[in-house]
Amino acid sequence: MYSKRLDWASPTNALGCLLARKRTGGEPLHDLTQSNPTRVGLDYPDPAILTALASPAAMAYDPNPRGLLQARQAIAAYYADQDLHLSTEALFLTASTSEAYAMLFKLLADPGDEILIPRPGYPLLGYLARFEGLRAIAYPCRWDKVRGWSIDLDVLEALITPRTRAVIVVSPNNPTGAYVGPDTLAALDRIGHARNLALIVDEVFADYPAPDTPPFLTCSALAGATALTFVLNGFSKMLALPQVKLAWIAVGGAPPLVRNAQPRLEMLLDFYLSAGTPVQHAAAPLLALRHRIQDQVRARLAANSRLLQQRVAQASHCRLLPRQGGWYAVVAITDAFGDEERVLTLLERYNTLVHPGFFYDFNREGYVILSLLPPPDSFGAGVDLLMRLGSATA
Numbered sequence: 001m002y003s004k005r006l007d008w009a010s011p012t013n014a015l016g017c018l019l020a021r022k023r024t025g026g027e028p029l030h031d032l033t034q035s036n037p038t039r040v041g042l043d044y045p046d047p048a049i050l051t052a053l054a055s056p057a058a059m060a061y062d063p064n065p066r067g068l069l070q071a072r073q074a075i076a077a078y079y080a081d082q083d084l085h086l087s088t089e090a091l092f093l094t095a096s097t098s099e100a101y102a103m104l105f106k107l108l109a110d111p112g113d114e115i116l117i118p119r120p121g122y123p124l125l126g127y128l129a130r131f132e133g134l135r136a137i138a139y140p141c142r143w144d145k146v147r148g149w150s151i152d153l154d155v156l157e158a159l160i161t162p163r164t165r166a167v168i169v170v171s172p173n174n175p176t177g178a179y180v181g182p183d184t185l186a187a188l189d190r191i192g193h194a195r196n197l198a199l200i201v202d203e204v205f206a207d208y209p210a211p212d213t214p215p216f217l218t219c220s221a222l223a224g225a226t227a228l229t230f231v232l233n234g235f236s237k238m239l240a241l242p243q244v245k246l247a248w249i250a251v252g253g254a255p256p257l258v259r260n261a262q263p264r265l266e267m268l269l270d271f272y273l274s275a276g277t278p279v280q281h282a283a284a285p286l287l288a289l290r291h292r293i294q295d296q297v298r299a300r301l302a303a304n305s306r307l308l309q310q311r312v313a314q315a316s317h318c319r320l321l322p323r324q325g326g327w328y329a330v331v332a333i334t335d336a337f338g339d340e341e342r343v344l345t346l347l348e349r350y351n352t353l354v355h356p357g358f359f360y361d362f363n364r365e366g367y368v369i370l371s372l373l374p375p376p377d378s379f380g381a382g383v384d385l386l387m388r389l390g391s392a393t394a
């Protein structure tokens with residue numbers, strides 16, 4: 001009766017079961033995977049947000065497949081602040097970035113086609129591809145002490161087949177925090193051009209560089225794109241408001257490619273019209289609040305990152321991988337545990353939750369992923385317990 005898109009037999013895993021048991025038992029947890037920004041004690045400007053969402057104009061339904069013009073103008077103004085001058089015609093609104101991926105997969109690929117995704121990377125991408133009947137093929141991002149993270153472009157090119165339709169890059173990547181810098185973007189642009197592929201560049205964490213990340217690294221892929229390029233972003237991370245549901249696709253590249261793509265995307269979105277009217281009317285006033293919200297998120301990320309650095313420096317079995325941006329940290333751990341055993345033992349014994357590297361498709365054991373958003377007290381306590389667990393066995 002059901003499609004094969006959902007492998008519904010296997011949504012549970014040992015960590016999920018243990019977590020459910022702990023939660024049912026009401027035990028207080030140090031949740032170092034918490035990445036819901038509305039649950040980490042940020043001081044949002046509630047009245048201004050709620051007033052923006054209650055515009056009387058929201059009572060009229062004026063459907064537009066690209067999204068309301070004033071919302072697109074507000075988003076274009078966000079890019080203009082970075083010296084990127086976009087036409088409002090290049091912007092297409094959706095309810096979320098995840099939905100934007102689904103729309104682009106429908107636009108670009110037929111069932112059985114392939115898209116390239118980063119490894120390690122955001123676990124949802126493989127599922128989103130599968131829901132559209134596509135094959136997600138992982139290309140490697142490699143880490144070494146000298147260069148940090150980089151995309152292995154030779155392997156990426158070798159993975160391209162006649163069925164490949166698009167290359168996805170996430171900048172900064174989740175969870176590695178590595179920005180895809182201008183040189184790599186230029187190389188990907190050449191590959192896209194030469195092999196007739198689209199680039200999908202997910203910039204949802206782009207506004208969260210680490211304090212010492214050079215600004216040239218954080219520049220949007222829209223600057224200088226010649227291959228057909230779709231940049232994704234949205235309020236979920238940019239404003240730390242995942243519940244308001246507004247995201248967008250910005251189309252870039254050589255004008256003939258863009259002219260060809262836009263009407264097709266418009267037609268596709270016309271079947272869904274999923275961006276809500278209240279949030280579209282709120283786009284300009286919400287974007288005006290972004291510095292106030294982002295400053296708090298950045299302060300939280302910086303504080304937890306410093307704390308983690310200090311703790312890791314005192315633990316000979318742990319190493320913190322350098323992070324250029326985003327909301328996550330990767331800790332390399334050398335102890336006697338396997339990855340699954342480590343996270344299960346940490347949760348069972350110390351009520352502390354972290355994600356194992358294999359959730360993000362790390363190609364070897366020995367990594368845990370932490371969200372840097374939790375309140376510092378709980379984050380610090382959880383990190384201490386993580387260090388204690390390994391030091392007993394290292």
Ligand SMILES: Cc1ncc(COP(=O)(O)O)c(C=O)c1O
Pocket residue numbers: 095096097098099122170174202204234235236237242247
């Ligand atoms: C890299 C990346 N892209 C997209 C999303 C989803 O964003 P949205 O809430 O807009 O669907 C996430 C959520 O964590 C993410 O990590």
